[in-house]
Amino acid sequence: MRRLYTTLGALGADQLGMILPHEHVFVDLRTPDQPGYAEASVEEVLALMVPQIEAIKALGVTALVECSTGGVGRRADMDLAVSKATNFPIVVPTGNYREPWIPAWVAAASEDALHDWMLAELQDGIEQTGFKAGWIKLSAGDDGMTRLEERILRAATRAAIATDALIGSHTIRGRVVMDQLDIIEAEGGSAARFVSIHTQAEPDFGLHKALVERGAWIEYDNVGAVPVEESAGLVLKALDAGLGDKLLISHDRGWFDPALPKGGEPKPYTVVSTELLPMLAAAGVGEETIVGLTHRNPFAAFSRP
Structure with missing residues (x-):
């Protein structure tokens, strides 16, 4: 039986x-060598993010x-604190x-060491939090992978094979995603356990x-960052093309940013529920399809044995 591994x-x-x-x-887009990187107080994170979680709970997000x-x-640890404070x-x-x-220790680590680290977080737990990682998140350069990014991907593929964890990658170009899938399959992995994050950024x-x-999942995850009509149009195009069973939809929003005073201004996670889904329904998308997009697909993608 498959499970979603959560906080x-x-x-x-x-x-x-x-x-x-x-x-x-919680995200810090400064590089890891910057002063104050990823540093914040739990109290400030909770003050900013608990209301955002409570808002989507009220809309039925689980x-x-x-x-x-x-x-x-x-x-x-911050994810866990927000999760416990909201029971979410x-x-x-x-x-x-x-x-x-990429932190210096990752850059210096062998493929075996990177594999062992990711596998341990998936099987045993992340740091001292007491919960297991649910999936593997990577990225690749817009114009192609570097040798270091390829090493991380190969290590991730081995960890994914051992656990059936999903690999997701922030990769803007579709042709680079294809290169990533070549490496995954060469290592014995499966495209079915990969999600192309930010697929909407690929114009083709x-x-x-x-x-x-x-066999891969695709993800349209800029809802709220562009006019909702644009997101709805792309989702409808994907549904018409028969891609609905492998489509994920989200915002890529949030978040507490430690580089900004008190974490900055949050971007609510509510636009999918309050604007996009009603627009899809008005365009004739049935409830069963909407449940597939928002319930079944994410669980199928991110769950593992």
Whole structure:
């Protein structure tokens, strides 16, 4: 039986409803060598982020996926604090972002060491939090992978094979995603356990279809950052093309930013629920399809045995 591994334990599909598959609770987009990187007080994080979680709970959202990984300020302890304060499950990744957001220890580590680290976080737990990583988050350069990014991907693939964890990658170009899938498959992994994050940024819709044909998940995760009509139009295009069973929808919003006073101004996680889904329904998308997009697909993608 598959479970979603969260800050509040492993949860089955029958315990969950709508899941937001790409959001951030805490993120620091400065490079890891900057003073004050990823530093904040729990009190300030709770003050900013608890109201954001309570707002989506009231709309029926039952979990979200934290996409802040190594290199961009992952703070699993802060995720846990927000989760406990709201009794709301959060799925936290292992893995690391692209260059130049790669800490010195990751850059120096062997492929075996990186594999062992990710596998331990997936199987045993993240740091001292007491909960397991739910998935693996990576990234690749816009124009192609560096050798270091390839090493991280190979290590991640081995950890994913051992656990059936999903690998998700912030990769803007569809052709680079195809290169990543080549490496995953060469290592014995499966495109079916990969999500192309920010697929909407690839202007060639033919590549969206090609990724799904290859078995990968695609993700439209800029809802609220662009006019909602634009997001709805792209989702409708994907549904018309038969891509709905492999499509994830989210905001890529949040979040507490320690580089800003008191964490900055939050960007609510509510636009999918309050604007996009009603617009899809008005365009004739049925309830069963909407439940598939918002309940079944995220669980199928991010759950593992």
